[in-house]
Amino acid sequence: MRRVLLFIGLVSILTGLKAQNELEIANIREPGVTNYSLDDSVNVEVVMRNVGPNTIFATDLITFDIKISTVDTTIFRTVDRVANTNLSPTDVSIYTLLTNFPLNTQNNYEVCVGVAGTANYPTNTSKVSAPCVSFPVGIKKNELKADKLYYVEGQLRFRLSETPQQARYRILDLSGKVLKSGTLKAEKNQQVYFQAPANGLYFLQLESNEGNPSTQKFIVR
Missing domain, CATH: 2.60.40.1220 (Immunoglobulin-like)
Known part of the structure; x- marks a missing residue:
C-alpha cells in the first residue's frame, strides 16, 4: 500500500512539473513610445520568449493577459493565440494580440502584457514582471494647407x-x-x-x- 501511495505521489509530482514552464514577454513591439492623436487606433504586438525547460509545440494555445489603463480607467483583456511554430527553450516568436484598439480619450495610456501559460503548460513559472509601454494621446491637429x-x-x-x-x-x-x-x-x-x-x-x-x-x-x- 505504501509503495502504491509513493508511486501515485511521484506521478503527481512529475505531472505537476510537466504542467509548468517559464514564458516571458521579451518586448512590446506595438504600440510604440510616441505621441498619438485622439481617435487614432493601435495594435498590440509582442515578442514572447520560451525560457524553458519544455518545448512549446506549434499546436499549443498560449494565453496572454493585457492591461490597458489611463488615469481614469483600466481595461483587462485575455487573449489566446496558437503558437504556430515549435518553440524550443530560448526561442522567440511574435504575436499580434489586438488590432485597431481605439484611443478615444485624451489621456496618458499604459499597455502591459504578460503570459499566463499555455494549454499544455498552464502554469507559467516566470518571476519577470509584465512589461509595459506608456504614451500620451492628445487632440488631433490637422495642417492647414x-x-x-x-x-x-x-x-x-x-x-x-x-x-x-x-x-x-x-x-x-x-x-x-x-x-x-x-x-x-x-x-x-x-x-x-x-x-x-x-x-x-x-x-x-x-x-x-x-x-x-x-x-x-x-x-x-
Whole structure:
C-alpha cells in the first residue's frame, strides 16, 4: 500500500512539473513610445520568449493577459493565440494580440502584457514582471494647407483645405525674412495683396489655433 501511495505521489509530482514552464514577454513591439492623436487606433504586438525547460509545440494555445489603463480607467483583456511554430527553450516568436484598439480619450495610456501559460503548460513559472509601454494621446491637429497656390499681378491667390478659424499667414523670402503677415478670412478662397520685391522663390506659411503650421512655396515670375 505504501509503495502504491509513493508511486501515485511521484506521478503527481512529475505531472505537476510537466504542467509548468517559464514564458516571458521579451518586448512590446506595438504600440510604440510616441505621441498619438485622439481617435487614432493601435495594435498590440509582442515578442514572447520560451525560457524553458519544455518545448512549446506549434499546436499549443498560449494565453496572454493585457492591461490597458489611463488615469481614469483600466481595461483587462485575455487573449489566446496558437503558437504556430515549435518553440524550443530560448526561442522567440511574435504575436499580434489586438488590432485597431481605439484611443478615444485624451489621456496618458499604459499597455502591459504578460503570459499566463499555455494549454499544455498552464502554469507559467516566470518571476519577470509584465512589461509595459506608456504614451500620451492628445487632440488631433490637422495642417492647414493651400491648394492651387499662384501669384499674379500683385496678388497671391489660393484655396484652403478647410475653412480656417483664427488662422494667420506669413510670406517669407529664401533667407527666412518675413515680408508680410496677417490674418486670413474665414473662408476657403483667399487672396493676399503682396508686391514681391523681385522675381524668385517665396514661401507661404499658414497656422491656425486648431492645427500645426504648414509651409508651401510659390514662384514669382
